[in-house]
Structures are given as structure tokens and as C-alpha cells.
Amino acid sequence: MSRIGKKPVTISAGVKITVGSDNVITVKGPKGELKQAIDRDIELKIENDEVILGRPTDQIRHRAMHGLYRSLIANMVKGVTDGYTKHLELVGVGYKASNTGNLLDLSLGYSHNIIFEVPKELKVATETLKGQNPKITLESIDKQLLGQVAAKIRGLRKPEPYKGKGVKYSDEVIRRKAGKAAGK
Secondary structure, eight states: OOHHHHSOEEOOTTOEEEEOGGGEEEEEETTEEEEEEOOTTSEEEEETTEEEEEOSSOOHHHHHHHHHHHHHHHHHHHHHHTOEEEEEEEESTTOEEEEETTEEEEEOSSSSOEEEEOOTTSEEEEEOOTTSOOEEEEEESOHHHHHHHHHHHHHTSOOOTTTOOEEEETTOOOOOOOOOOOOO
């Protein structure tokens, strides 16, 4: 049995889970609503404020999906109750970030600024304090979408290993390389 798949997902207060036709699970909570299609082979039971997932056989495909859908449902429940945040940091001289609504204006050392449109499901905030690197904060109830958008923003200028310049997650540690050895 999958250790992750065996664990029941506890439904916190204020969260309502419904399973519709064609195995689409809907999770409604105080912060919003999320939907996810579940494979038809995975069995889903809701009892005593817990969601229990089961699988028909021990095939590799069924074992993989058992743990996957349990994790997706747990992430949805946590998202509609607490939400998720990602913090990005711009490291480099002259790197700037500002936003107007969901348009993110990034100055990352290229000849032109990059205008990045953040999906409407996410909230974006930028912060520039004197003596500190500019910061971008992304908030959402959808963990998958949040991670994807944060990775796209990071991909616009990945941190390089020599000086550490680029867009990085605030908790990311960049392994630094030694530069050229000094000549005689």
C-alpha cells in the first residue's frame, strides 16, 4: 500500500467537498473553490470529516495515482483554508520589480523591461526597500498554478553561480563557484 495514499485527508472546518459526475471533486472553503478530475479507477469515500482513497489493484499505475490524488486533494483542502504564498527575490544591481494590478513590470538587466501578466487567480505584490533586494510575493489557493507561475518568473533570469545574480526564491540557496584563478 502507498503510505501517502493510505493516509486519510482530514476536512477542516468550513470546507465542503463534493464528488460530481465523471469523478470531478470540488472543494469549497473560505478562500475559494477548486476542482480536480480524479481517475475513474480510484475509489473515493467521504466519512467522518475525512476523505479516504482506495485503489482496485496493486498495478504500478494504480499505486502511483493513489498517492498522487491523495496529495492533490490534501493540497486543495489546505489551499481553500490557508492558501499558499511564494516569495521571489531579485538579486543584482539595477534589478527592479513593480506591479499594477496583475501586470508585473520587471527590469532584469536586459535592454527592455519585461511585462509579465500574472493569471487572475493569483495575487501579486512587489516590495522595494532601501538597502535590500526587490521582492515579489505571489499568493493563491491553487498550489500547482502558483508554483508554475513562480517558476516562469524565475526562468526569466535564473540565478547564476558566480555572482548569484538573477531571480531566486527567497529560501533558495545558490551554490557558488570559484571564479578564474588569479594569474601570475
